[in-house]
Amino acid sequence: MNEVLSGDRVMRVNWLPGSDRLRGRCHCGAETEAEDPIEMWEWLLAHPDHPAGGPSSPQVPAELPPPPAHVVTDPAVIRRRSPALVS
Amino acid sequence: MTSIVANQWYVAAYGREVGRELFSRTICGESILFWRTEAGEVTAMSDRCVHRRFPLSQAPSHLDGDTVVCGYHGFTYGSDGVCVAVPGQTRVPRTARLKAYPVVEQDSFVWVFIGDPDRADTTQIPRAPWLAQDGWTTVSGMEPLAARASLLVDNLMDLSHETYLHGGYIGTPEVAETPITTEVDEDAGIVYVSRHMDDAECPPFYATSTGLTGRIARWQDIEFTPPCLYKLHSRIAPVGSVPAADGTDPDAFHVEVVYAITPETENSTHDFWAVARDFALDDAEVSAFLHENNRTVVLQDVVALDVLESVIAGEADGYQELSINIDTGGLAARRLINRMAGEGAEARVPAAR
Numbered sequence: 001m002n003e004v005l006s007g008d009r010v011m012r013v014n015w016l017p018g019s020d021r022l023r024g025r026c027h028c029g030a031e032t033e034a035e036d037p038i039e040m041w042e043w044l045l046a047h048p049d050h051p052a053g054g055p056s057s058p059q060v061p062a063e064l065p066p067p068p069a070h071v072v073t074d075p076a077v078i079r080r081r082s083p084a085l086v087s
Numbered sequence: 088m089t090s091i092v093a094n095q096w097y098v099a100a101y102g103r104e105v106g107r108e109l110f111s112r113t114i115c116g117e118s119i120l121f122w123r124t125e126a127g128e129v130t131a132m133s134d135r136c137v138h139r140r141f142p143l144s145q146a147p148s149h150l151d152g153d154t155v156v157c158g159y160h161g162f163t164y165g166s167d168g169v170c171v172a173v174p175g176q177t178r179v180p181r182t183a184r185l186k187a188y189p190v191v192e193q194d195s196f197v198w199v200f201i202g203d204p205d206r207a208d209t210t211q212i213p214r215a216p217w218l219a220q221d222g223w224t225t226v227s228g229m230e231p232l233a234a235r236a237s238l239l240v241d242n243l244m245d246l247s248h249e250t251y252l253h254g255g256y257i258g259t260p261e262v263a264e265t266p267i268t269t270e271v272d273e274d275a276g277i278v279y280v281s282r283h284m285d286d287a288e289c290p291p292f293y294a295t296s297t298g299l300t301g302r303i304a305r306w307q308d309i310e311f312t313p314p315c316l317y318k319l320h321s322r323i324a325p326v327g328s329v330p331a332a333d334g335t336d337p338d339a340f341h342v343e344v345v346y347a348i349t350p351e352t353e354n355s356t357h358d359f360w361a362v363a364r365d366f367a368l369d370d371a372e373v374s375a376f377l378h379e380n381n382r383t384v385v386l387q388d389v390v391a392l393d394v395l396e397s398v399i400a401g402e403a404d405g406y407q408e409l410s411i412n413i414d415t416g417g418l419a420a421r422r423l424i425n426r427m428a429g430e431g432a433e434a435r436v437p438a439a440r
Contacts, residue, residue: 005275009274013419020412037414037418038410070402070406071402073403074400074402
């Protein structure tokens with residue numbers, strides 16, 4: 001795998017080709033795989049206390065709540081982005 | 088709370104913008120006056136007269152040799168920002184002095200240090216040597232962005248957006264489809280993101296400038312030194328061509344795309360862009376094409392990010408983003424910037440004892 005940076009404390013995350021998975025490697029040699037970049041960085045940055053068992057996966061409940069509405073508060077923005085009425 | 092990282096070097100201008108005319112630009116919320124001494128040295132100082140705050144960049148303020156004379160009441164300042172003359176009296180108040188900024192001209196840029204001048208270490212300024220080096224030809228510009236700097240960092244760290252926002256210019260399907268590798272040097276403060284497309288469509292930006300037709304090898308290697316300097320090492324070559332073991336790469340075309348991301352205010356940014364190439368060095372048509380096309384691409388980003396800024400500014404905080412694999416490099420850049428912001432804030436607060 002392509003490696004460019006040569007410092008003593010380099011963290012690496014490779015997106016494994018042909019998959020959706022990420023492989024992370026700490027400068028201490030610890031390695032793991034994950035499917036979420038946020039969880040991967042948290043695991044790597046926990047150095048030297050990388051959680052055993054690898055990064056946790058984001059918990060997604062079996063039944064999702066309805067997505068929230070996006071609440072807009074600035075009237076100027078609302079007006080700017082509203083289509084002009086055609087008379 | 089400020090999002091601007093203090094105690095850092097920022098690009099304030101191209102060297103060509105600063106001469107024997109008074110020039111002003113707001114950098115990280117600070118209004119700064121730039122001018123060149125008769126010996127050719129760039130100076131940087133606060134753009135407000137200490138007397139009644141008249142902008143020193145505003146006519147009829149003017150240069151007189153190596154001093155700047157306020158156009159309102161004639162307060163006169165030297166190249167170090169210290170007042171040397173006031174009207175009608177011989178005594179110049181000791182407090183009559185402008186904040187002077189550490190300034191360095193390097194790689195075609197004028198860099199200023201924002202923060203505590205005692206912490207300004209010129210060896211910390213990241214380099215982009217191609218912009219002013221034999222063997223390379225550069226086109227460059229700057230576009231004002233009505234959006235916070237972090238939105239431009241997000242944009243540049245994830246080039247998969249080229250496929251969607253810049254189709255017909257630099258975007259092809261392979262950009263978004265090709266996995267990236269990400270490296271972070273914790274000590275040097277560098278994020279490096281590689282995307283090597285070994286068999287890809289050649290977008291018009293490179294087909295017209297290089298003359299390559301058909302499929303190409305297209306390598307994108309991002310090297311970001313937060314908070315300001317972003318370099319995209321772009322390699323365009325016939326499919327199957329790789330650099331030789333000795334480091335030479337005679338079959339490839341190399342383009343160094345450099346951005347300097349300088350906050351103007353909390354919610355606006357100077358988007359400096361430069362494109363350096365190691366081929367067709369004297370071809371004015373290629374220069375004109377790359378200038379026009381890269382500016383078009385930058386303006387596509389500007390339109391999108393200006394809209395995004397107004398949307399974000401008009402909504403309550405707390406909406407949850409969603410990040411996927413393409414965001415691995417952008418997330419790393421955000422973290423380094425947040426870390427630097429914390430260090431800069433600590434440095435600004437005197438130690439409590």
